[in-house]
Amino acid sequence: DAGVIxxxxxxxxxMGQEVTLRCKPISGxxxxxxxxxxxxxxxxxxxxxxxxxxxxDSGMPEDRFSAKxxxxxxxxxxxxxxxxxxxxxxxxxxxxxxxxxxxLGEQFFxxxxxxxxx
Amino acid sequence: KQExxxxxxxxxxxxxxxxxxxxxxxxxxxxxxxxxxxxPGKGLTSLLLIQSSQREQTxxxxxxxxxxxxxxxxxxxxASQPGDSATYLCAVSGRDDKIIFGKxxxxxxxx
Numbered sequence: 607d608a609g610v611i612x613x614x615x616x617x618x619x620x621m622g623q624e625v626t627l628r629c630k631p632i633s634g635x636x637x638x639x640x641x642x643x644x645x646x647x648x649x650x651x652x653x654x655x656x657x658x659x660x661x662x663d664s665g666m667p668e669d670r671f672s673a674k675x676x677x678x679x680x681x682x683x684x685x686x687x688x689x690x691x692x693x694x695x696x697x698x699x700x701x702x703x704x705x706x707x708x709x710l711g712e713q714f715f716x717x718x719x720x721x722x723x724x
Numbered sequence: 725k726q727e728x729x730x731x732x733x734x735x736x737x738x739x740x741x742x743x744x745x746x747x748x749x750x751x752x753x754x755x756x757x758x759x760x761x762x763x764p765g766k767g768l769t770s771l772l773l774i775q776s777s778q779r780e781q782t783x784x785x786x787x788x789x790x791x792x793x794x795x796x797x798x799x800x801x802x803a804s805q806p807g808d809s810a811t812y813l814c815a816v817s818g819r820d821d822k823i824i825f826g827k828x829x830x831x832x833x834x835x
Contacts, residue, residue, distance in 0.1 A: 715769070
């Protein structure tokens, strides 16, 4: 398996522009997570999908952020409009949720997208 | 609200020494705890996953322990090597499937 795939690996954009980050989870995994990592705040969970359904989006910072998972093999995280404070590394991770009660399995991370908003 | 703390934030040890990294959490009602390694500019690599019913997990030179009652986990690295230099993060998942990460310990093995 190729692991979790993210694109682009690097993105530089100007303030106010729309940014779309993409993720392909590991085949067979039913949970997908979007994280943001900064020096100041560390790694923060933004949103979590289970079986393509958003379960917890309490970490999404504001309405400028949105995430979709149209099918089991693809997810996007969109920022519109982008701001300089959105500059960070964005990680996607996937796992196999073990039970209906939500026991989360081992998480596997993608390489991340380094976003710079000027 | 669950909080995860990793102390120290940075650690330097000579090659060949055994070392212990610490992770503490405030809410003992967890499902599992996972240790990760992150190299500079890279994503996270899973090292060990301990379910709440387990006390420890081992993989090669790594051993992770879990004491839920005291809210602590340790990652033991035996016979450290320069290639072990990285940032090590722990994460706990608990009620409502919240996943909380510590800020990591930056480990440097001195050749």
